[in-house]
Every structure is written in C-alpha cells, then in structure tokens.
Amino acid sequence: xxxxxxxVEIELKERLQRRREEFRLKLExxxxxxxxxxxxxxxxxxxxxxxxLNSSIDxxxxxxxxxxxxxxxxxxxxxxxxxxxxxxxxxxxxxxxxQELRSALEKIHSQQTEDSRSIxxxxxxxxxxxxxxxxxxxxxxECNRNIRDLGVLPEEAFEKYVNEKLERVGSLF
Numbered sequence: 001x002x003x004x005x006x007x008v009e010i011e012l013k014e015r016l017q018r019r020r021e022e023f024r025l026k027l028e029x030x031x032x033x034x035x036x037x038x039x040x041x042x043x044x045x046x047x048x049x050x051x052x053l054n055s056s057i058d059x060x061x062x063x064x065x066x067x068x069x070x071x072x073x074x075x076x077x078x079x080x081x082x083x084x085x086x087x088x089x090x091x092x093x094x095x096x097x098x099q100e101l102r103s104a105l106e107k108i109h110s111q112q113t114e115d116s117r118s119i120x121x122x123x124x125x126x127x128x129x130x131x132x133x134x135x136x137x138x139x140x141x142e143c144n145r146n147i148r149d150l151g152v153l154p155e156e157a158f159e160k161y162v163n164e165k166l167e168r169v170g171s172l173f
Contacts, residue, residue, distance in 0.1 A: 019060050023057050027050070
C-alpha cells in the first residue's frame with residue numbers, strides 16, 4: 001500500500017514538473033523582447049496571455065491535487081469515504097440549484113424583454129392618439145373661430161336649408 005502511494009506521488013510530481021517547465025518556457029518566451037514589441041497592444045496581449053497561463057497553471061495544480069486525492073482515496077481508511085461522497089452530493093445539489101436559478105434568470109430576462117417591447121408598442125399607440133386628439137382640438141378651435149367670425153345669421157338662413165339633404169348643403173359651401 002505504501003509503495004503504491006509513493007508511485008502515485010512520484011508520477012504526479014513528474015507530471016507537475018513537466019507542466020511547470022512548459023509554462024516556464026512559455027513565460028521566458030514572453031519575456032524576451034522582440035524588435036516590434038514596443039507597442040501598448042503587444043504588452044496588453046502578453047499580459048492577457050500571462051494571466052491565461054497563470055490560471056492554467058492553477059487549474060492544472062488543482063486537477064493534479066484532485067487526481068492525487070482520488071488515487072489515494074482507496075488507500076485511505078474507510079471512515080473518510082462517506083464524508084467525501086457527502087461532499088460530492090452537496091456539490092451536485094448546489095450545481096443543480098445553480099442551473100435552476102440560471103434558467104429562472106433567463107425566463108425573467110425574456111419576460112422583461114417582452115414587457116419592454118409591449119410598453120414601447122403601447123407608448124407609440126398613445127403618442128398617435130395624442131397627436132390625433134391635438135389635431136382634432138385645433139380643428140374644433142378653428143371651426144369655433146370661423147363661426148364667431150360669421151357673426152349673427154339672418155332668420156332666413158335657418159328656414160332656407162331646413163328641408164335640404166346634408167350632402168347638398170355641404171357642397172354649397
């Protein structure tokens with residue numbers, strides 16, 4: 001059991017050392033100045049690449065730790081196994097809960113988008129009605145002003161067109 005543990009540990013260390021060497025070479029290549037690398041964009045690109053490499057190193061280290069723990073798990077005493085599986089179950093439950101919350105958030109965003117479209121449509125309709133109302137109000141005011149300008153009509157005007165059709169009366173004017 002002890003021999004297997006040492007073999008796994010040695011293998012993991014070798015993998016980690018190889019990966020570190022690869023990343024060290026990449027970092028050294030990034031640090032070497034090039035002739036046309038004096039621009040700010042190149043510096044930003046290298047900074048981004050450095051961040052990506054650092055996060056890759058971190059993730060590989062965590063992955064190797066998980067592999068190491070996973071390989072050592074059968075060698076450990078049986079009493080640690082239930083707590084490990086309980087933690088895994090909690091992680092799975094939390095992952096499921098996060099997925100449910102994300103789907104609920106997506107539904108809320110789509111509903112919000114639909115509501116904003118509806119509000120925009122209602123606003124445009126209201127603006128059209130207000131413009132029409134303004135136009136009709138100004139026409140009413142103009143008609144009232146024209147009636148006032150005509151003044152008092154003679155008595156004959158009320159009797160002359162009483163029996164005429166409305167279309168004919170409108171065409172006379």
